[in-house]
Amino acid sequence: MSALSLAVPGGRFNPDNWQLRTKLVAATLALLVAICAVVGGISYASMDSYLTGQLETQLAQASHRASEFGGLSSSPGLRPDPLEARGQGAGTLNARIFDGAVEVAGLIGQDGRRLTLQRADAEILADLPQTAAGADPAPVERRLSAGSYRLVSVRTGYGNVIVTGLPLAAKQNTLDSLVLTFVLVSLTGLLLAGLLGTAVIRRTLKPLGMLSGVAAKVSRLPLDAGEVALAVRVPASASRPGTEVGNVGHALNRMLDNVAGALTARQQSEMKVRQFVADASHELRTPLTALRGYTEMLKLTEKFSPDGQKSLERLQSQSLRMGRLVEDLLTLARLDEGQPLKLGPVDLTQLLVETVADQKVIAPGYRWVLQLPEEPVEVTADGAKLHQVLVNLLSNARKHTDPGTTVTAAVARSGSGEAVITVTDDGPGIPPELQQTVFSRFTRADQARTGTDGTTGLGLSIVQAVVEAHGGSVELASQPGRTEFAVYLPGRGCAATAASA
Known part of the structure; x- marks a missing residue:
């Protein structure tokens, strides 16, 4: 299906064309998705704030230990390495900066061994905003070669600067696990809510479907x-x-x-x-x-x-x-x-020839044309009633057209075995508004169909009633210059069944 067909107003993805239960399920799921998104956002923000506060507390403690241990002396040769301070855990980063240059820097690996930092990391640490001694440190986040870190840079009383950092990986892993868990739980809940909601809504709206079914049956x-x-x-x-x-x-x-x-x-x-x-x-x-x-x-x-x-x-x-x-x-x-009809074998070919011959005598001013098949067309029907049908159709064509009109009468056998009789004239045609009621009783043509003989308005009603009594049908197709009445009769042996039914 093309994108254009999906966008048109009558497409299947247009909510206006959805069934009521589909709209209710979709609205319920949309509301649940919105609720899940809000709850998830609040939970993520709360957890992020909590983990950040916890990390900053640990960072402040680690910075205090490193500053007291690594900045004890003003002599470069006598100052201890801040990484050797007690209580520094795995992943802790420490560096000492003096006079704008990084004297010592490293971090504690997961196995407890000391790891050195790259030159680019040292440059990042040297550019950190520094906090004066005794003031509350202002943590910042930087991306180092070992990963993302939360760092504080504190100036000691001896003039050197101690940098302390803790990795953000644990915090991010916790947040990622929270997001994954929440997404999986939400999707499972939405799936269950969709299935249960569909079942409940379908059961609730079942009486409405009964109403629709009753209305549809009555409409037919x-x-x-x-x-x-x-x-x-x-x-x-x-x-x-x-x-x-x-x-x-x-x-x-x-x-x-x-x-x-x-x-x-x-x-x-x-x-x-x-x-x-x-x-x-x-x-x-x-x-x-x-x-x-x-x-x-x-x-x-x-x-x-x-x-x-x-x-x-x-x-x-x-x-x-x-x-x-x-x-x-x-x-x-x-x-x-x-x-009941008086049924018997009827040769429609012979019946049509005789009826047209009578009309030629009655109305010699018209051009009468016969179109007959090579083989006779026989049906089981009431011959007198079918003769009346043909007389009415031919008389209708004669009475409502002017002399000189060509009236063509034909009979044939359709591919499905039905006998088809057509009466066609090249007169002015029947107005569209009259075609809807032409088979109704006492329907008369207006001035659009000229003629000289008075009519009762019952001829075509009799045609329709007789044909339907035989189990057949009659159709009209008319436009200026061509009007055709087509009579369809069941094949031989079928009319008796239709009449008895």
Whole structure:
């Protein structure tokens, strides 16, 4: 992964995209790291101050012994070596300076033997700030060939200067051990705190995950139409009032109960409306049939004026239109009730040829094109219902385009075995806002799709209902200059299973 992808706002290292438990664990560990850093800093400073004070006390004692022993005489030949003073421990450095020159200098090794200093070390010792006799010495730190030392330079009453030093290695080793121990203990504690904290936080937030799972399941339910079984609820363990998560779970369950009641009421109201439409459509068939019959009889037996003749023809056309509307409503009502299809082998190739031939007679002003495969495409379906689907699709293309439009009807077999029927026209297209509701009932095209025949707005609804009853689907793709409806039907032998399900 590149550095750029890690820096973008939507990257995985952006805290805004972390889960809540990750944020809590990270915040807890960050707080513990800060606490460890503060405690470690204070402990290091305290130990450093303590060791420094202890070292300065030892240095003052060693300097006092060396000054009393090594600066007893003013005669250079009679002054003893300060390293030979009693009580000087391993690592102690002593030097005597007289008249700006180092007379004698050395240190005691770990084995008790005397070690000499290098010339550069002598120059460093000669340049040390000197403290007058009887005053408190001011220790300084210098880097010598033998390591880092804390040194004091004291002028004696005989005019010479005694330099005393103690190594800083023991102090630094103690501080390094303290740092290493503290780091190891802190890392172990942070690791254990991270593991235990993750387990505790995960267990604490488990009810919140249940709430999220319930909300996700409900979001995937088709709640827009039909009978909905909203049986998903937050478990009792995550919906007990009294805690923050429990209050949310309880509120979510109450909301789901309210939604379930509203959906049940909506379903009951929808069923009443559908039953009313079915009953009304059924009752309207008889008077409409009688109306058409009497109109035909009057037209054949009576003589009318030209205006009367036009009125009679208008009455006849409107009764036919209302009859088609009633039949469409009855068809949708039967499909809504789930009435079984009359299944049998259907040759879609032959069915498409016959349906297009009928449309050529009805609308000779259009250019009708057939695209057929070499082999017949057969499915197990209700032939009458599929014929109605094809009639509606072809009539839709004819009614909503102008004469001269090319309408192409095709059938083929997809790679997965589905039968695919497409009806394509090169008309002005369907507006994007209408494409979202084009399969809804009583949806009518606006002025963007011209035509001369009146429509009921039920044709495409019937297409979708019939195709879905066969276990298939219908899709629309439209843009200016090309509109295509594609019907997908299961392969032969599959429609019966889909219909029975």
